[in-house]
Amino acid sequence: MKEVGYARSGERGDFMKKAIYPGTFDPITNGHIDVIKRALKIFDGLVICVMINPNKKAMFSLEERMDMIKDSVRSLDSRVEISHFEGLLVDYAKKVGIYSVVRGLRALSDFEYEFQMALANRKLLPQMETVFLMTSEKYMYVTSSAVKEISMFGGDVSCFVPEPVSKRLRERYRNGH
Numbered sequence: 404m405k406e407v408g409y410a411r412s413g414e415r416g417d418f419m420k421k422a423i424y425p426g427t428f429d430p431i432t433n434g435h436i437d438v439i440k441r442a443l444k445i446f447d448g449l450v451i452c453v454m455i456n457p458n459k460k461a462m463f464s465l466e467e468r469m470d471m472i473k474d475s476v477r478s479l480d481s482r483v484e485i486s487h488f489e490g491l492l493v494d495y496a497k498k499v500g501i502y503s504v505v506r507g508l509r510a511l512s513d514f515e516y517e518f519q520m521a522l523a524n525r526k527l528l529p530q531m532e533t534v535f536l537m538t539s540e541k542y543m544y545v546t547s548s549a550v551k552e553i554s555m556f557g558g559d560v561s562c563f564v565p566e567p568v569s570k571r572l573r574e575r576y577r578n579g580h
């Protein structure tokens with residue numbers, strides 16, 4: 404796993420096709436990990452970008468979310484980078500010069516929101532392409548919100564999230580807090 408780096412050439416100086424995987428990741432789930440693994444079959448590199456939205460109250464701070472991602476993808480692949488950005492996704496794409504975006508689709512219910520977002524992004528930045536990857540059916544029902552709610556009421560989320568996330572949630576809610 405690499406820290407943020409925007410080099411677009413490989414070791415031999417050849418062109419690498421990278422994609423951005425943007426999201427709130429509050430927290431990262433096994434569904435996200437599944438999408439990351441699938442994206443790495445298609446792209447040479449993937450930049451996971453934690454998007455900061457001041458109007459959206461996250462449970463975990465930006466640092467915590469990035470740490471959990473780092474710990475969860477550490478063993479995965481050296482082609483994964485982790486970044487963060489406050490603002491429009493298209494502005495981040497322009498900043499890093501990567502115009503392919505990956506998003507996971509779990510069910511039809513995700514489609515309308517995702518389709519709207521992809522079209523809005525394309526309108527704002529015509530060279531932006533969104534690639535939708537179908538999540539494994541194992542993770543169809545796994546959402547960050549469900550994970551937080553299950554944890555809050557003392558449920559076990561270890562089958563929904565990577566171990567570093569499960570550990571942090573246990574710490575957060577230890578003694579009922």
Ligand code: PNS
Nearest residue numbers: 425426427428454490491492493520523
């Ligand atoms: O994990 P999420 O919350 O479904 O991710 C949504 C996210 C962060 C990808 C989306 O809200 C986003 O791109 N936010 C950045 C602001 C932006 O570009 N908005 C215009 C898209 S319509």
